[in-house]
Amino acid sequence: MLYLLDLIGVAVFAVSGVLAAGRAGLDLLGVLVIAAVTAIGGGTLRDLLLGRHPIFWIRDTRYLQVILASAVATVLYVRFFPPPGIALLLADALGLALFAITGAQIAEAARLSPLIVVLTGTMTGAAGGVLRDVLTNRVPLLLSGDIYGSAAIGGITLYLLLQRCGMGRRLAFYIGFAGIAALRLGGILGDWSLPTFRLAG
Amino acid sequence: MLYLLDLIGVAVFAVSGVLAAGRAGLDLLGVLVIAAVTAIGGGTLRDLLLGRHPIFWIRDTRYLQVILASAVATVLYVRFFPPPGIALLLADALGLALFAITGAQIAEAARLSPLIVVLTGTMTGAAGGVLRDVLTNRVPLLLSGDIYGSAAIGGITLYLLLQRCGMGRRLAFYIGFAGIAALRLGGILGDWSLPTFRLAG
Amino acid sequence: MLYLLDLIGVAVFAVSGVLAAGRAGLDLLGVLVIAAVTAIGGGTLRDLLLGRHPIFWIRDTRYLQVILASAVATVLYVRFFPPPGIALLLADALGLALFAITGAQIAEAARLSPLIVVLTGTMTGAAGGVLRDVLTNRVPLLLSGDIYGSAAIGGITLYLLLQRCGMGRRLAFYIGFAGIAALRLGGILGDWSLPTFRLAG
Structure with missing residues (x-):
């Protein structure tokens, strides 16, 4: 069940990468x-930093196959139809929520401190988008506006706090997951943003 | 023999890095x-992702010495002579071909799946150039036009297929190597490129 | 003592990161x-390349706590006061010197060759700034002008040479440390720079 969700998250993020690449006019x-x-990218950075080998997509090539299939399907799809705006936003929010919580659980299972658990989960959810932005030569979205990483931080913190208050792990998972997705979608629909910090020159 | 070729590949890529740095006007x-x-860069990423320690250039500092010598020689050379255009393109194509096939062989020796073998070889050949472009603040060449990574993918796939059809490893190596170099050089001389994928917005 | 200096170096670099983020207008x-x-960033790259796990800030979360506290304090401080120009430059030079020498000592303790020791120390001191510049979409400062990495290279080389000449490790440490800080500060105050290498085209 989680594995299936994980593959869906990978597919969704691959679609969002294809659309970003299309906006930058890259080749196939x-x-x-x-x-x-x-x-x-996020899961790879997590595995490298935690010293987990083999990296998840080397151990199980299903991930790469899903990316390949998603990318091909997306390129074909947008030839005939407009890019799926709302559906993609929804899917992206679910993907972020899923990667963030499962990434946090990996650090939790390694008995790392809560601060590292939050950081690992946030990185798993958000670092892929940062790498995408660096490679297409933009200031990462994560750093400059939207509620994205902060949604992950909020939801993972909630997930940890609920467990600390005695809630079962599975229920805390669902609530943290829903919290991240809600913060992310609310942020987009309500045009929320963190305050920016600006210094002159 | 392979080790010597490897050092030549490192030298060639170092020269191409020096020329890119010169175009960006960096300091020494x-x-x-x-x-x-x-x-x-490509081999380092490969070793990190496969969990191979010590990293190849930490185990054997000959690589760094070759880079240092090549860089100094190039800076001195271009003071007096024009940059060696055609010779460098040829050398770069050979370096790409060599790194791609030897990188693939490392993944092959670790008994990884064909998809990972192709990916590892391509990364070994092409990731150094991507890092060079990110550090000099350009959209990576790999992503936006030339036949570069795709030459590596094609040649490594050929190398694997020929072995699958019963050809000896050494002969398959030479043919895969020649295939990559030919695709790369043909791509430059014939101005081939992959189709680009462009979305509005 | 060294641990305390290490935390101070982390705090100083965190402050310089906050100021760079402020100039780029990022969110909180x-x-x-x-x-x-x-x-x-520099220490993380060092630990990854040397295969040292757990990474230093995963093993000891004090580092992340210091970063968090420094960042919050800096954001509050610059609301009311002008950014602390000279004090920060001095602190940054001390941070660079400290990270470079302690990074070099880690490679030295692993009995790596002098070339790798110099490289590891320089990377530990300077790679964080490179990552900062890549993420805020600028050509890294390291590559394009100031005496920064070269100060680290000079001071670490001095540190190794002095030991080779029979000086005690502790005294060599202090002299190498002072050398890096002096080169860096001299470079800023005297507007020193390495020659640049510029190619047409």
Whole structure:
């Protein structure tokens, strides 16, 4: 069940990578690279930093197959139809929520401190998008506006607090997951943003 | 023999890094950093992702010495002579071909799946150039036009297929190697490119 | 004592990251991310390349706490006071010197060759700033002008040479440390720079 959700998250992030690559006018290999980086960049950074080998997509090539299939399907789809705006936003929010909580659980299982658990989960959810933005030469979205990483931080913190208050792990998972998705979607629909910090020159 | 070719590949990529740094107007330390990143970035990423320690250039400092010598020689050379255009393109194509196939062989020796073998080889050949472009603040060449990564993918796939059809490993190596170099050079001379994928917005 | 200096170095680099984020107009989470990347990016790259797990800030979360506190304090401080120019430059030079020498000592303790020791120390001191610049979409400062990485290279080389000439490790440490800080501060005050290398085209 979680594995299936994980593959869906990878597919969704791959689609968002393909659309970003299309906006940057990359070639077809570039599209694949950005799709892969967006989809598995966060989990790869997590595995490298935690010293988990083999990296998840080397151990199980299903992930790469899903990325390949999603990328091809997306390129074909947008030839005939407009990009699926709302559906993609929804899917992206679910993908972020899922990756953030499952990433946090991996650090939790390694008995790391709460601060590292929050950080690992946030990184798993958000670092793929940062790499996508760096490679397409933009200031990462994560750093400059939307409620994105902060949604992950909020939801994972909630997930940890609820468990600390005695709630079962599974229920805390669902609530943290829903919290991240709600914060992310609310942020987009309500045009929320964190305050920016601006210094002169 | 392979080791010698490997060092030649490192030298060639270091030269191409120096020339890119010169076009970006970096200082002499920047030149060295870009030369090193271009020459060993791909192999470093490969070793990190496969969990191979010590990293190849930590185990054997000959690589760094070759980079240092190549960078110094190039800076001196271009003071007096024009940059060696055609010779460098040829050398770069050979370096790409060599790194891609030897990188693939490392993943092959670790008994990883064909998809990972292709990916590892392509990354070994092409990731150094991506890092060079990110550090000099350009959209990576890999993503936006030339036949580069795709030459690696094509040649490694050929190398694997020929072995699957019963050809000996050494002969398959030579043919895969020649295939990559030919695709790369043909791509430059014939101005081939992959189709780009462009979305409005 | 060294541990305390290490935490001070992290705090100083976090402050410099916050100020860079402020100049780029990032949001508050972006400020935290850039502060963390600047402060622990170099040491993280060092630990990854040397295969040292757990990474230093995963093993000891004091580092992240210091970053968090420094970032919050800086954001509050610059609301009321002008950014602390000279004090920060001095602190940054001390941070660079400290990270470079302690990074070098880690490679030295692993009995790596002098070339790798110099490289590891320089990376530990300077890579955080490179990551900061890549994420805020600028050509890294390291590559394009100031005496920064070169100060680290000079001081670490001095530290190794003095030991080779029979000086005690502790005294060599202090002299190498002072050398890096002096080169860095001299470079800023005297507007020193390495020659740049510029190619047409």
